[in-house]
Amino acid sequence: MKAITAIGSRLLQTLFVLWAVVTILFLMFRLMPGNPMAAYIDPNFTPEQQDALMARFGLDRPLWEQYFIYLGNLLQGDLGESFFYRTPVTERILALLPNTLILTFSSLIVAYAFGILAGSYLAWKRGSRVEQVAVPVVLTTRAMPEFWLGMILLAVFSFTLGWFPAGGTRPPGAEYDGYWALYTSRDFLVHLTLPVLTLAIYSQGLPLLLMRSNMLDVMKEDFVTMARIKGLSPFTVVIRHAARNALLPVTTSFAIAVGYQIQGNVVVETVFSWPGLGRELVRAVSASDYPLAQGAFLMIAVVVILMNLIADLLYALLDPRVTRE
């Protein structure tokens, strides 16, 4: 019963955060310098056309009226029509969101799988030569800018060795029977490799270092000493006993990393011509395309908020002490 109340209040909190995000987004774009009409400046652009366009976009109404219209439409699941593309924002976002989610999650899964294993290994090898070399290397990869790393990977693996294509999700003119056939095709995986590698190299540092320091703490605990005394093999001690307990904070960091990663996607999507939401977001902001920019930010915010919610709930599941307190 208590657990249900906890989850319920957590959900209410989430709704409030969403409303706040929507409101801030609405105001932010309208207070930013720039004018949506600027995208249409042309020698043949007449004053009548400018007025018609303003009315068409609803920008001739007072701000508070625009806000309530926007909220009302949002409640019905309508994100409005893009100024730039003149088509529904929802349609546009749904076409691009899968590409961004695939890029984000595959790179994070690679980064976390590697980070967790390598972090445990380094904790196990505490004080060795391996640790002396590996920790600075990890810190270096963490400090490399993504666009730079991406360009280096492109120069080496695409333009010099010719192993991977330089951009997009598929070869020119290739066709597939639906999304599933595309996402499971070899073509797609080949195109996905370099962007995922760039993001994964950049993001493995966090789980790796986190895992390592957690492991070092856990290894000092009595139950690990107990396991050792029982005569279990070092592998069993590290993986079955220590790692399982050290994993908890890493789980939460995964959810938070999703938020950070989407931010990093903007750069990687541009470097690898990846048709994702991040690139669209940048385009929408620079064209003062309010509905599209709001919609894209909202979608990213929803993903981040959802991931945090999932992390909280998962934490309760993995460590029952959280709900009991």
Place this chain on the structure above:
Amino acid sequence: MTSSLQTTARLALMSAAVATFGATVAAADPIRRIDLITRPQAAQPAEFQFVQLIAQEWRRLGLDVNVRVMPWEQMSDIVWFNRDTWDTTAWQMVGRPERSDPDEIVYNLFHSTTAERGFNFIGYNNPDYDAIVEEQRVTLDPDERRELVRRAQAILAADQPNMMLAHPQSTFAFNQSVWNPESVVEQGGIGIRNTWTFMSLEPAGDQRSIILNSSDNVQAINPLYISGGVDSWITELVWDRLMRIGPDGLPTPWAATGYEWIDDTTITVTLRDGMSWHDGEPVTPEDVKFSFEAAGSGESPMYGPFVTNIESIEIDGMDITFNLIQPSAPFLTASLAKINLIPKHIWEPIIERLADSDENAESIQEDTPIGSGPFRFHSWTANEEIVLNAFADHFNAPKADRWILRIVPNVEAALGMLRSGEINFLADFPGDPSVLQSAAEQDPNLVAVSTVDIGFRYVAFNHRRAPFDDPAFRQALSSTVDRRMIVGAAFRGFAVPSNSVVSPALEFWHNEETGNMEAGLDRARAILEEAGYRLIDGRLHYPEGVSETLQ
């Protein structure tokens, strides 16, 4: 406390001066700090560079110049929507095929009626100039009209409403192991990336798909909406027009086999026989009439201005007669070569439905756009790729099989893709043209072609704010800098210096006498001195009796 004392002292001094010398000799103010706006170096390296050079020279005249760097969003907001708040700004006009007729540039950029909210954002107002550009619009004889356009350019050269700098060169490249270099068409003022090239590219090997790049997304594929620049590459291929701008920059018959002026306000065109839409229906004169009516229906606001001069359209067999309200010299280019021919059987129901709705034709995105052009629409993957197929039934069917546009926002990657064969036509290269040129020199398969553009770069003066309302002052500022130096330093030689908005690429219209502008600080100082401006303690002051109106 101190400042109010100083003010009182100054007022006392001034009144003493007026009392002594009379009203004719009033104190002159120093010219206030002048703003010069540019976009950031990362976005516009050439612009940023020439602005620094110009600011440096202006400072040597005794002006306090403040360079303001801001992104395009902010720049356009100030320059375009807050017209009385800025002093000077860098600006650019891009070249488009329909700007091969000088009307759009000489009229819309400088006519006084477009000053308040149109493209004359500098607020230029010269009744003599207005009269000449109005006259060239209605003068049908090409030679007479040419004389008027040349006179308009001469007035601009004397008035210096803007500080004209250069016509940049557009540089594009292709892979000659894929495309026969003889089949590439260079269009004057535009470059090798043009409709004619895409129709005539001849495969040199097995690759039969034109794979090209664009750094910007495609907004819409819609014959009734003038959207982004990249979109126009597609609309020009999917839809035919009665005329097209030829490689020589002049309108040539296309879907029409010919045209004839009956009198000053009546023109008859003959539609080509045997054309069909991509869905198999025949193209009829009714379709043509409908296309012009749809453009003027109010549902297509961006095309509306190009058909407002049409009073009525009559059909007689395959002949279509346009009755105009007043004579119009740019009609062939601005209307016949501009309006997309659209199928009546598809668009008539849409236009009727739109009449009762808030929406207009700009928000209509057909799943499969239907035109009659040399390429037919095949597929569109958002922000990634557009595929068009050759339309074999077209009267000028392309030699390639497919036209595949890849969206590549990373410019360096686009060049790498051209080298690796992922693309075979570099159709968009916003980077440094010398990089592209040297890449082509290293790789025998690559050919880079630079063409002088119709578009141009300039520094605009705001005539609403003194001292920019004074032609002598503008003339002086404009003549401080040698344009050849700008071309060398800012454009790395990939531009031609210019003092006219009508590009030398448009040989027929360009007035070459505007080009020999004397430049140098001495000349600028002489002009200023003659106009009464004075240098006091290294600071430029207004002529006597003129005071600063803005602070």
